[in-house]
Amino acid sequence: MSLINDALKRAKESQRKNSPVGVTPLRPVDTNGTQRDSNMVLPVVIIFLITAALVLIGLALAGHAHRIPTENLVAAPVVVLKSEAVSAVPLVKNAPIAPVAAASTVATNPPAPKPLRLQGIAYDAVHPSAIIGGKAVSVGSLVDGMHVTAISANSVTLAGDGHTKTLVVGEP
Numbered sequence: 001m002s003l004i005n006d007a008l009k010r011a012k013e014s015q016r017k018n019s020p021v022g023v024t025p026l027r028p029v030d031t032n033g034t035q036r037d038s039n040m041v042l043p044v045v046i047i048f049l050i051t052a053a054l055v056l057i058g059l060a061l062a063g064h065a066h067r068i069p070t071e072n073l074v075a076a077p078v079v080v081l082k083s084e085a086v087s088a089v090p091l092v093k094n095a096p097i098a099p100v101a102a103a104s105t106v107a108t109n110p111p112a113p114k115p116l117r118l119q120g121i122a123y124d125a126v127h128p129s130a131i132i133g134g135k136a137v138s139v140g141s142l143v144d145g146m147h148v149t150a151i152s153a154n155s156v157t158l159a160g161d162g163h164t165k166t167l168v169v170g171e172p
Helices: 002-018 034-065
Strands: 118-122 129-132 135-138 146-151 155-160 163-168
Touching: 118 155, 129 146, 135 146, 146 163
Parallel strands: none
Antiparallel strands: 118 129, 129 135, 146 155, 155 163
């Protein structure tokens, strides 16, 4: 250990002897915070720009998700009853109001209800479930006024209004 100390002492003495006269030694660099702050500006700006770009992309994608394609829309017929003739006219400010001819009462037949269709069964001996008309059901569920009484591996039994109906997978 003393050999190391002796070598260090000799190195210091040789530095003192070899240093030029009248020249002050250089001071260590002072990092008082201003240099560190200026080095942090660029990463902060880059992170901010990336975050802003991601937010804008997310908003653009969300806007596309809520758009309804107009080529698939079908116009429904409008029926105006005599009692609704005045309220059916939209009010537009400063627009001329045209007289509305009262339409005769139109009797339309209600659309026929779609037949129940069993689309799939997830059979489990303890908790069987099925998909009927796009809705998930289990034993005891209500479907078009009928209760699901049983679910087997390939059929569902419905009961209600004194009728019993059995739906089989794949049959309309």
